[in-house]
Amino acid sequence: MAPPGSSNSIDDQAAHWAVEAAYGELSPESHAELEAWLAEDSRHRGAFARVRAALHVMEEAVVDAHEATGPSPSSNGDNDNDAAHGANADVPGPLQRGFFRWGARGFAAGAALAASVAAAVMVGVPVPLPFGRAVQDGAGEQVVTLKDGSVATLRHGAKLEVTLSGNFRRITLLNGEARFKVAKDKSRPFVVRSGDVYAQATGTVYSVSRVGLTGGTVKVTEGSVLVWSRDEREQAVLLHAGDAVTLDLGPVQLPAPGTKGVPSLPPPELAQISFDNVPIKSAVARFNRVNSTKIIIADPAIGDTRIVGLFGASDIEQFAQAAAVLSGGKVEHGNGIIVIKKK
Amino acid sequence: MGDGHDIISAWIGREVLPHEGAVRSWLSRRWRNVVDPNDVIQEAYCRIASLASVDHIRNPAAYFHRTAHAVATDIMRRSGIISFTSMTENEWLNVMDREPLADRAVAADQDLKRVNGLLAELSDTCRQAIELRRIEGVSQREAAQRLGVSEDVIRNHLVRGVQKVLKAIAAQDAQAHGDGQETVEQKAEAIGTPRFL
Known part of the structure; x- marks a missing residue:
């Protein structure tokens, strides 16, 4: 049977299926039919992914337009507060917000809530008095000097939780936005956590702002900062001055908020391998030098394909998967070896 | 999914x-x-x-x-x-x-404008169906009842909408990038030092 609203080009079929999957209630039969259609041809899967992406763009545009113009009774007060505190300037445009739709909305509301409470700073466990001094300036910014000499500038009612110990400096941003001028101390990595997003530096200037319940935006002014989410430190991204990233995995997988005990941090030093347009064969050689598991490339064409990315040096599996996907190959595991071969 | x-x-x-x-x-x-x-x-x-x-x-x-x-x-x-x-x-x-980042930023901004402009092209039914689903979370059946049309009509509007979006996005860059590398490289020179990512 033809897909709903049958038509012949793959793109058209994909459009019908994507809409049906997102909006209709797929019966088990249609679901099986969709699966079969997808399994039939990689071009079907590609066209389907493409339409789904466009569907996202369209929904974002409509929902954002609705939010911008639609008077929603519960948000009136929020808007006033936002404007008063200049939070609007920092809310990115509809597309930049991208898939953080819900997160972004939460962010606006969060900033507004925080605005009614004066900028407050909570103190973490080991060090009772983390501040040398606190200065409030006219613009609603608060500048605090942490005990290690780092300086935090709090905006939009930012709230911090600071824990300084002998081998790490851990800051949790509970609300708003904070800019950090980190005192150099290689032995104690300075890690800022916003929801499930972590940013680590040893001596640099960067800012972190809350996005929704679980997300954060990290902007780097000086030096470089390692950013990752949740427990995916192996996949951290290294940001340099001028770079910014927003991560929000959404609240869905979040365990009950606020029930975090002592979040355990992985060991600070992390070897990473970054590739900028390097043939896979050279990339493999680098991985093989530092890992006991070796990658073998079974097809020269795969070795010549170029790859871009940043990988944990020990995460040979993730690298092999990415290389295989990029080159259209597949991964097979042997005794202490990973083979990348043609499908 | x-x-x-x-x-x-x-x-x-x-x-x-x-x-x-x-x-x-x-x-x-x-x-x-x-x-x-x-x-x-x-x-x-x-x-x-x-x-x-x-x-x-x-x-x-x-x-x-x-x-x-x-x-x-x-x-x-x-x-x-x-x-x-x-x-x-x-x-x-x-x-x-070699396309500088600044240029990409401009391009992204243009994308945004184009998509926003595209909103005007989406049919009311399409927009309302999206709002009902994504903002109010109602089922397709209820959306159809509220809009007073059949589910098929909603589906068709959505399909046409997404096709318009695809068309607009796919068409734009071919235009923006002109006909080749000269254009891009001239742009790169005009804006400043090319930056590698």
Whole structure:
């Protein structure tokens, strides 16, 4: 049977299926039919992914337009507060917000809530008095000097939780936005956590702002900062001055908020391998030098394909998967070896 | 199709789709008679969509281009055509990677304007159906009742809407990037030092 609203080009079929999957209630039969259609041809899967992406763009545009113009009774007060505190300037445009739709909305509301409470700073466990001094300036910014000499500038009612110990400096941003001028101390990595997003530096200037319940935006002014989410430190991204990233995995997988005990941090030093347009064969050689598991490339064409990315040096599996996907190959595991071969 | 898929989908919409026009025009300019650009594009999306994570991709445009390039090479190899990619690759990389970030930012801004302009083109039914579903979370059946049309009508409006979005996004870059590397490189010179990602 033809897909709903049958038509012949793959793109058209994909459009019908994507809409049906997102909006209709797929019966088990249609679901099986969709699966079969997808399994039939990689071009079907590609066209389907493409339409789904466009569907996202369209929904974002409509929902954002609705939010911008639609008077929603519960948000009136929020808007006033936002404007008063200049939070609007920092809310990115509809597309930049991208898939953080819900997160972004939460962010606006969060900033507004925080605005009614004066900028407050909570103190973490080991060090009772983390501040040398606190200065409030006219613009609603608060500048605090942490005990290690780092300086935090709090905006939009930012709230911090600071824990300084002998081998790490851990800051949790509970609300708003904070800019950090980190005192150099290689032995104690300075890690800022916003929801499930972590940013680590040893001596640099960067800012972190809350996005929704679980997300954060990290902007780097000086030096470089390692950013990752949740427990995916192996996949951290290294940001340099001028770079910014927003991560929000959404609240869905979040365990009950606020029930975090002592979040355990992985060991600070992390070897990473970054590739900028390097043939896979050279990339493999680098991985093989530092890992006991070796990658073998079974097809020269795969070795010549170029790859871009940043990988944990020990995460040979993730690298092999990415290389295989990029080159259209597949991964097979042997005794202490990973083979990348043609499908 | 859980959250991971949604994140990848959204990422593709934001970071990859806007570059489709450029990739497509390059494919048809260089390889029109050798590979079908449509096949290459679809296969490239398939590979990108199968990624478990996109966190390691710092330059999505370059990634998309390189994936398309790899797909095209594969298709040629599979069909026994002698590869001439080594010849074209340098030129290809020059075109794609030397575009300064500032320029990309401008392009992204234009995308935004275009998509916002596109909103005007979406039918009321399409917009309302999206609002009912994504903001109020009502079922398709209830949406149909509220809008006083059949579910089929809603579906058709949505399909047409998404096709318009695709058309607008795919068409834009072919236009913006003009007809080749000269344009891009001139732009790069005008704006300043090219920056590598």
